[in-house]
Amino acid sequence: MTVITGVTCPVCGTFCDDIELVVKDNVIIDVRNACAMGAAKFLSYAAHRSLKPLVRKNGELVEASMDEAVEKAAKILVDAAYPILYGWSNTSCEAIRVGLELAEEVGGVIDNTSTVCHGPSILSVQDVGIASCTLGQLRHRADLIFYWASNPWSAHPRHIERYTMFSEGRFQKSTWRGYLSRLSGGLSRKRLQRAVNLVLRRDIFTTPEVKRRMPYSMFQKKRKMVVVDVRKTRTAEAADYFLQVEPNKDYELLQAMRMLIRDEELDVDEVAGVPVETLEEVADIMVGCELGVFFFGLGLTMSEGKHRNVDAALHLTRDLNQRTKFLIMPMRGHFNVTGVNIVFTWQTGYPYAIDFSHGYPRYNPGETSVIDILNRDEADASLIVASDPVAHFPRKTVQNLVKNPLIAIDPEVSPTTLLADVVFPSAFVGIEAEGTAYRMDHVPLPLKKIVEPPKTCLSDEEILRKILQKVHKMRRNQN
Amino acid sequence: MITLHPKHPFKAPVDAECISPDVFAEKSAKEIAALQIWEGNRKRTLSGLFKIKHENDSSSKEFTIRICGDVSKVRKIGAKMSKGNIIVEGDAGMHLGEEMKGGVITVTGNADSWTGSMMKEGTIEIKGNVGDYIGASYRGSTQGMSGGKIIIHGDAGYEVGCFMRKGLIKVHGNIGKFAGIHMRNGTIFIQGNSEGRAGAQMISGKIVVCGHIPSILPTFTIDNVRPKVKVNGEKVEGPFYRFIGDLADGGNGKLFVSKTKNTHLNSYEEYL
Amino acid sequence: MDIAIKNGKIVKKVNAKKAKIIDALGMTVMPGGVDIHSHIAGAEVNSGRLLRPEDHVNDVEVKTALTRSGVGYSIPSTFTTGYRYSRMGYTTIMNPSMPPLEARHTHEELDDTPMVDKATYPLLGDWWFVLEHLRDDLIEECAAHIAWMMTATKGYAIKIVNPGGLESWSFGRNVQNLDDPVPNFNVTPREILRGLCKINKLLNLPHTIHVHTNNLGKPGNYVTALETMKCVEDLAEGNRPVIHITHCQFCAYKGSDWRTLSSGAEEIAKYVNHHDHVTLDMGQVIFTDTTTMTADGPFQYGLYNLTGNKWVNHDVETETTSGIVPFRYKRKSSVHATQWSIGLELALLVKDPWKIYMTTDHPNGGPFTAYPKIIAWLMSQVARKKTLSKISKRARRKSLLPSIDREFSFYEIAVVTRAGQAKALGLTQKGHLGIGADADVAVFNVNPEQVDASKKYKTVRRAFKKAVYTIKGGEIVVKDGQIVKPVFGKTFWIDVKTSLPMEVNDDLKRKFREYWTVEYENYPIPESFLHVPAQISVKAEI
Numbered sequence A: 001m002t003v004i005t006g007v008t009c010p011v012c013g014t015f016c017d018d019i020e021l022v023v024k025d026n027v028i029i030d031v032r033n034a035c036a037m038g039a040a041k042f043l044s045y046a047a048h049r050s051l052k053p054l055v056r057k058n059g060e061l062v063e064a065s066m067d068e069a070v071e072k073a074a075k076i077l078v079d080a081a082y083p084i085l086y087g088w089s090n091t092s093c094e095a096i097r098v099g100l101e102l103a104e105e106v107g108g109v110i111d112n113t114s115t116v117c118h119g120p121s122i123l124s125v126q127d128v129g130i131a132s133c134t135l136g137q138l139r140h141r142a143d144l145i146f147y148w149a150s151n152p153w154s155a156h157p158r159h160i161e162r163y164t165m166f167s168e169g170r171f172q173k174s175t176w177r178g179y180l181s182r183l184s185g186g187l188s189r190k191r192l193q194r195a196v197n198l199v200l201r202r203d204i205f206t207t208p209e210v211k212r213r214m215p216y217s218m219f220q221k222k223r224k225m226v227v228v229d230v231r232k233t234r235t236a237e238a239a240d241y242f243l244q245v246e247p248n249k250d251y252e253l254l255q256a257m258r259m260l261i262r263d264e265e266l267d268v269d270e271v272a273g274v275p276v277e278t279l280e281e282v283a284d285i286m287v288g289c290e291l292g293v294f295f296f297g298l299g300l301t302m303s304e305g306k307h308r309n310v311d312a313a314l315h316l317t318r319d320l321n322q323r324t325k326f327l328i329m330p331m332r333g334h335f336n337v338t339g340v341n342i343v344f345t346w347q348t349g350y351p352y353a354i355d356f357s358h359g360y361p362r363y364n365p366g367e368t369s370v371i372d373i374l375n376r377d378e379a380d381a382s383l384i385v386a387s388d389p390v391a392h393f394p395r396k397t398v399q400n401l402v403k404n405p406l407i408a409i410d411p412e413v414s415p416t417t418l419l420a421d422v423v424f425p426s427a428f429v430g431i432e433a434e435g436t437a438y439r440m441d442h443v444p445l446p447l448k449k450i451v452e453p454p455k456t457c458l459s460d461e462e463i464l465r466k467i468l469q470k471v472h473k474m475r476r477n478q479n
Numbered sequence B: 001m002i003t004l005h006p007k008h009p010f011k012a013p014v015d016a017e018c019i020s021p022d023v024f025a026e027k028s029a030k031e032i033a034a035l036q037i038w039e040g041n042r043k044r045t046l047s048g049l050f051k052i053k054h055e056n057d058s059s060s061k062e063f064t065i066r067i068c069g070d071v072s073k074v075r076k077i078g079a080k081m082s083k084g085n086i087i088v089e090g091d092a093g094m095h096l097g098e099e100m101k102g103g104v105i106t107v108t109g110n111a112d113s114w115t116g117s118m119m120k121e122g123t124i125e126i127k128g129n130v131g132d133y134i135g136a137s138y139r140g141s142t143q144g145m146s147g148g149k150i151i152i153h154g155d156a157g158y159e160v161g162c163f164m165r166k167g168l169i170k171v172h173g174n175i176g177k178f179a180g181i182h183m184r185n186g187t188i189f190i191q192g193n194s195e196g197r198a199g200a201q202m203i204s205g206k207i208v209v210c211g212h213i214p215s216i217l218p219t220f221t222i223d224n225v226r227p228k229v230k231v232n233g234e235k236v237e238g239p240f241y242r243f244i245g246d247l248a249d250g251g252n253g254k255l256f257v258s259k260t261k262n263t264h265l266n267s268y269e270e271y272l
Numbered sequence C: 001m002d003i004a005i006k007n008g009k010i011v012k013k014v015n016a017k018k019a020k021i022i023d024a025l026g027m028t029v030m031p032g033g034v035d036i037h038s039h040i041a042g043a044e045v046n047s048g049r050l051l052r053p054e055d056h057v058n059d060v061e062v063k064t065a066l067t068r069s070g071v072g073y074s075i076p077s078t079f080t081t082g083y084r085y086s087r088m089g090y091t092t093i094m095n096p097s098m099p100p101l102e103a104r105h106t107h108e109e110l111d112d113t114p115m116v117d118k119a120t121y122p123l124l125g126d127w128w129f130v131l132e133h134l135r136d137d138l139i140e141e142c143a144a145h146i147a148w149m150m151t152a153t154k155g156y157a158i159k160i161v162n163p164g165g166l167e168s169w170s171f172g173r174n175v176q177n178l179d180d181p182v183p184n185f186n187v188t189p190r191e192i193l194r195g196l197c198k199i200n201k202l203l204n205l206p207h208t209i210h211v212h213t214n215n216l217g218k219p220g221n222y223v224t225a226l227e228t229m230k231c232v233e234d235l236a237e238g239n240r241p242v243i244h245i246t247h248c249q250f251c252a253y254k255g256s257d258w259r260t261l262s263s264g265a266e267e268i269a270k271y272v273n274h275h276d277h278v279t280l281d282m283g284q285v286i287f288t289d290t291t292t293m294t295a296d297g298p299f300q301y302g303l304y305n306l307t308g309n310k311w312v313n314h315d316v317e318t319e320t321t322s323g324i325v326p327f328r329y330k331r332k333s334s335v336h337a338t339q340w341s342i343g344l345e346l347a348l349l350v351k352d353p354w355k356i357y358m359t360t361d362h363p364n365g366g367p368f369t370a371y372p373k374i375i376a377w378l379m380s381q382v383a384r385k386k387t388l389s390k391i392s393k394r395a396r397r398k399s400l401l402p403s404i405d406r407e408f409s410f411y412e413i414a415v416v417t418r419a420g421q422a423k424a425l426g427l428t429q430k431g432h433l434g435i436g437a438d439a440d441v442a443v444f445n446v447n448p449e450q451v452d453a454s455k456k457y458k459t460v461r462r463a464f465k466k467a468v469y470t471i472k473g474g475e476i477v478v479k480d481g482q483i484v485k486p487v488f489g490k491t492f493w494i495d496v497k498t499s500l501p502m503e504v505n506d507d508l509k510r511k512f513r514e515y516w517t518v519e520y521e522n523y524p525i526p527e528s529f530l531h532v533p534a535q536i537s538v539k540a541e542i
């Protein structure tokens, strides 16, 4: 039995790196420090895995040798006039680097899952810029924390405890006490208790008795948390203040806030269902903080207005810096979705939706993004890496995806692998294969190899390299 | 005059920056046939994808290219052109007349997104509908359309005139959200309805909505009611509410909205 | 004269019958170019790339059978960066600003930057460990931590940016001068500079401290620059430099505001001419659209306020900050034109070319691809006059350039573009063609004995744009301005051997957890992470 410490969790964008794993006979038998989502991954990752490369013959997926599968995959890509290479946010940067070379070599379009999550955020960053930071900066200094249209409680379970309200920094104290008093329900209390133990490294046996109060805490000189959302989420319940906004009205609200923080007046009494007096109070609190931060989620980028919602949020942050220090950060979902944007950008200049069909990178989301390409039925082959578009894309998009040759590299059996023509079962990166990934705040961390993968399962990087070599060879023979 | 007929329906996008009077005018028939054009990642020639017919047509002095058939997958038709005519009888693809510097493009069917983006001069007329980002800038740039005219007889999509600097966009039909976003100057004239958020983050310029608009952004302030408004020399009968904005961006743009079609906005009158 | 190359090194002679012979008669032969300060990789550079699709869209590199595709202009993608440097005869590039926490990122990008050897400087001036140790005057302990950090981040030199200002910026503030204490830490920029200068000597690092001064980019800041140089004057021994002031143009401003901006180049040059403990690089401004990026968060914020352009800010916990703002230098702007003039004035007024090196602080003053232009300006008064005639009148009136008739020789150009830089960096095998040097050679199609650069500056400019040959580690990698052989290039990093290394105990690990949001064991980069590591061991005096 060995204990491995400092393991990074290859699940969500929080990308915790303090996981401890107990390993016995090449099996992970215990997980410490992780949240339920992370622990589940480490303990039961292999439940739905496939072991052998598969190739579709006469309509059936049958087992094949690695060489045969590689040959078939390479042929599909070389023959395609407009192939797409999609996925990437759940694999290592090392694999992504090979993927980019492959996309360039076959003259394809390479895109990653940010096309369906924070792609819009990136578009507005390209218009406005972004005032941001690493998460530790907030742990040490932020006294006003906004979660805007994001629900870390369920999507990024340890975000609050590691980086914001609950964490303890040089200039800011943890506010776990206030939390416990606000939260009801044994389960959540237990979860927080565990987190407290972890953060403060001491046990809390009794829950302090604090009377529930109205947001008077908002005017105290201490760390405060505000949630803005269309409905009262679990995160909202834990907040010092919850601002409920009418669905699809974030844009109006953000733009109005920009005026209010400059003490300007509005011609209306209500914005997005919130009385202007309330907003004025919020504006005062924003301006009065030492260091504030907006975390925003898909509720902002995928609701009506999309990147323009983020555009307004980025502007608001910028404007706030005239009065105090304010920063903003997207709540990235997959553990390496930040990394995939980063790697794409250093090799090509652009973060996603890159079209190599003319021999050099071109970028124009809406035109060169995979969903739009599929909706217009332009692609004639695809390679999917560590992603499951068949389950997540709209129906029409999926129809156009699966009617053409489809290659899937994935450790798990998924709707996409079931409909693919060539399937490569890969090793689980971060558990069975090492590499690098980037936390949501651009901090790079190592993915570790904890156990040996089954012999037939290579890493994404190795599989891609094999396909690339084959493609090179075929193209050389063609010329 | 040169007429192009697509030889087969296209699946992969076709990049045809070379379909421009400027390019054709200086070339022999043979050279035109050999012009390079991309179909997906394959290099083709113009004659490989199109039947090319040369006609001697003395009626027009201007060089004219006529495209008959469905070229909705063919992008960048007339990009950077500075003179002559292009007539598309059918639907045209994205980036039609991008960075155009002069001349006239007419499309009898629909046109796609980024039509007339970054255009500087000239005229584009679309008889059908268009997509998003008409007259817009490239990603990350603030240089949208800086002159010329885009006339759309049908409906237009989102973010029409994004970062527009000068010129006129006229939409006879309805328009999507965020018309004139980040607009620096110029005019957008909408005869139909707006889906809303017109003039978002505009700094200057003029937007006229003759039809219905669900609401005005809270960052606009009412300024006046005008009996009529002038658009490109033409008088449009009102009355119109005149709003100023986008104040969040310190803007001084003018947003005219029909008073009669938007009775739900009359609460603004108390501020007058 | 013949230059013999074998096994990647310059040797006395080789068997001429078996060797490949390159006839460079009538051409300029120089060691491969060395750039002491060019932002080519890492978090900040990459955020700049992401920020600016409009910067790349019209400047692309198409894939070839040998090379990868990419995009260019002010912040080229990694492959393109390597190719473009190599085509200009450069073989060694120093990436000057790396947040230690994000060192992995920098190295991943450097690995994808082919054709050149490289190294990178961790930002250490505002690291909490440094601030605390120097406040308590614990020089040796601090030195041990820096030694650890150099190894952990695979870094090359101590980079200091606006000392104290970055920690202040974390709460939206800045420091005003060398004696303005850092809020919450009670240590002054002067103490940081002096402390790290002493530590640099204790550790025997090959390069000096590499300093971006306080008050950068502000009128009147030449005083700060002079004070910064003076503040370590007494720490110098003999004629060895102890401080490098980088992109000096940006801190050589006189005047009380932008309207009264004028050149402080004379004062700075005068000081440098009389003191041997300082080296400088230019930070020359080019009239073009570019992207400014520094670790100086408050400076970048000021620039955003000035221009209203898009703005990226990225603060890194316990270490540093950074900012990015696109910027266009216009000939007709009197401020920009004055900046252009100051850069050249500095290079021309500092008498000894071994003390000032040619840079644009890429991409801050302009992209590195503009180097041939600067060479022409340095070598030819006519070239300078021609540009002068096109700039803002106000700036022309203020410019010192008309009064300077110095013109660089080819030899001096070789010093400011390679030899001097290599010497300042302590890269003993670079920047010269003596026996034992790395066989990095650049051949340019201009005859130094026949071409009068003063008149034929266009010929010179053309020649330096595209090397006829670039030889990297004994291999021909560029011929006639085209890449003929892609190579990786090494990454130099300093392994500091201390007799009392930093003790890694539970206490330190706890401190780690308190200071950063990553675990101790995930912080250092193993050597195996680098594609082609080149370790340089130095023995410290602690």
Ligand code: SF4
Pocket (backbone or CB within 6 Å): A009, A010, A011, A012, A013, A014, A015, A016, A033, A034, A035, A036, A037, A038, A039, A156, A157, A158, A159
């Ligand atoms: S919060 Fe995310 S990264 Fe952290 S343990 Fe849970 S799933 Fe893993």
Ligand SMILES: [Zn+2]
Pocket (backbone or CB within 6 Å): C037, C039, C096, C247, C294, C361, C364
């Ligand atoms: Zn610099």
